[in-house]
Amino acid sequence: MARAREVPGFDCEEPFARAAARVVEVRAAEVFEHADGVLDTDEIERLHDMRVATRRLRAALEVFAPCFPRKRHRKALKRVKALADALGERRDRDVSFEFLAGIAAEAPAGDRAAVGALAERLREEQREANEALAPFVAPKRLKKLRRRLLELAKAARS
Amino acid sequence: MKARPVEGLDPAAPLRPNAERIVRTRLGELRDLAGPALDPAASTAQHDLRIAAKRLRYVLEIAETCLGPEAKAARRAAKDLQAVLGEIHDCDVMLPGAWGIESLREMLRTRRELLFRRFVELWREHEARDPWSALESAFTG
Numbered sequence: 001m002a003r004a005r006e007v008p009g010f011d012c013e014e015p016f017a018r019a020a021a022r023v024v025e026v027r028a029a030e031v032f033e034h035a036d037g038v039l040d041t042d043e044i045e046r047l048h049d050m051r052v053a054t055r056r057l058r059a060a061l062e063v064f065a066p067c068f069p070r071k072r073h074r075k076a077l078k079r080v081k082a083l084a085d086a087l088g089e090r091r092d093r094d095v096s097f098e099f100l101a102g103i104a105a106e107a108p109a110g111d112r113a114a115v116g117a118l119a120e121r122l123r124e125e126q127r128e129a130n131e132a133l134a135p136f137v138a139p140k141r142l143k144k145l146r147r148r149l150l151e152l153a154k155a156a157r158s
Numbered sequence: 159m160k161a162r163p164v165e166g167l168d169p170a171a172p173l174r175p176n177a178e179r180i181v182r183t184r185l186g187e188l189r190d191l192a193g194p195a196l197d198p199a200a201s202t203a204q205h206d207l208r209i210a211a212k213r214l215r216y217v218l219e220i221a222e223t224c225l226g227p228e229a230k231a232a233r234r235a236a237k238d239l240q241a242v243l244g245e246i247h248d249c250d251v252m253l254p255g256a257w258g259i260e261s262l263r264e265m266l267r268t269r270r271e272l273l274f275r276r277f278v279e280l281w282r283e284h285e286a287r288d289p290w291s292a293l294e295s296a297f298t299g
Contacts (some may be wrong), residue, residue, distance in 0.1 A: 004219045012224035016176040017169035023220055059216035062161060063180055067169040096252050100262075107261055114259045122255070156169075 002049045004056055005030055020064030021153040027057040028149040031083075035137050038087075039130055044094040050137075051087040057149075058084055067156045076148050083145070086133045093126035159206045161213060162187050177221035178297045181229075184214040185290050188236075192281060195243075198274050201250050208243035211236045228293040235289045242277045246270060 007026045010019065034050035037043055061068075061077045068076075100119050107115045135141065164183045167176050187210045194203035215236035222229040249270040256262040284290070 007220075010223065012174050013172050015170050016167070016173050019173045020169070055212070056216055056219070059213065060220060062213075063217050063220060066167045092251055095248055096255065099248070099252060103262075103265060106265075107259075111259050111261045115262060118255065118259065118262075 002030075002034070002052060016064070017067040017156045020060075020067035021156040023060045023064065024057070024149060024153045024156070027053070027060045028146060028153075031057050032142055032146055035142055038137050039134060041094070041126055041130060044091075044098070047087060047090055047094065051084065051091050054080060054084045054087060064156070068152050069155050072148075072152055072155065076145075076152050079145055079148065083136045086129075086136045090126065090129040090133050093122055093129050097122045097126055159209050173221060174224045174298070177217065177224055180217050181214070181221070181225070181232075182294065182297070184210065184217055185294065188214055188290070196278060196281065198271070201246075204243055204246055204274075204277070205250075208240055208247060211239040211243065215240055225293065226296045228289065228296045231289040232293040235284050235287075238280055239277075239284070242273060242280055246273045246277065249273065 005026055007019075007022050010022060030053040031050065034046065034053050036046070038047045038050050040046065058077065058080050061073065061080060065073060065077075097119065100115065100122060104112070104115050104119065162183050164180050166179055188207070191203060191207040191210050194200050195207040197203065215233055218225070218229050218233035218236065222233055249266050253263065253266050253270075256266060
């Protein structure tokens with residue numbers, strides 16, 4: 001799992017609102033940097049990294065909530081949460097499928113067909129979750145979200 | 159599980175006193191949720207504790223450099239809790255889907271039991287070392 005990036009210029013004595021702007025900018029950048037290839041189910045760690053980055057961004061928005069204009073903050077948080085949920089749905093299937101693939105060879109002979117059928121079902125769910133995720137990680141939508149978050153950061157500074 | 163609201167945050171005040179308030183609230187949540195989560199059958203309580211550990215971890219990631227070395231130990235402790243509870247949660251997610259495959263269900267139940275024991279050991283270790291109180295003692299506010 002990717003480590004949280006350090007926030008440049010972070011100063012413990014600066015006002016909470018200024019720290020809010022810095023942290024949200026960095027956490028937002030991390031989310032968008034991890035968006036490439038996230039729909040590739042052969043490289044599930046990419047999705048995992050984007051999901052972790054999205055969780056950190058969401059946490060930052062929640063921690064620094066009083067620093068942002070309420071309505072704009074609520075809208076931004078709602079969109080980040082929706083992205084996080086869509087990533088989570090795909091991630092659950094990634095984890096389940098990987099677990100099953102890991103233990104399939106150990107299954108008793110009598111259960112192997114059922115395990116195989118379950119693996120097929122999980123693959124299908126993974127595919128569906130991926131389709132549901134695709135609109136959330138479309139470049140246009142991500143660009144719009146990024147703009148919204150940068151405006152939020154700007155508002156915290158002023 | 160909704161996060162407990164944090165009282166008295168001031169956007170104009172420095173980061174440190176605000177971070178201390180948030181961390182105190184998150185630590186309170188963690189402590190309150192731990193007891194119920196120590197019941198092996200309490201999967202909802204374990205899930206809630208995982209969320210609480212995650213919230214604490216993420217605020218410590220943000221403010222760690224302002225809160226002293228105790229914050230690093232507390233963050234690591236929260237991360238360890240989140241990790242083991244996350245694996246328990248994975249078993250809880252997979253079990254319903256394994257319906258009808260008894261060997262798989264048995265594997266998942268056994269795995270869950272082992273992970274739960276690991277969680278209890280970890281919580282007892284944290285109680286003994288108490289990184290949470292060490293962090294609070296370091297607060298200036």
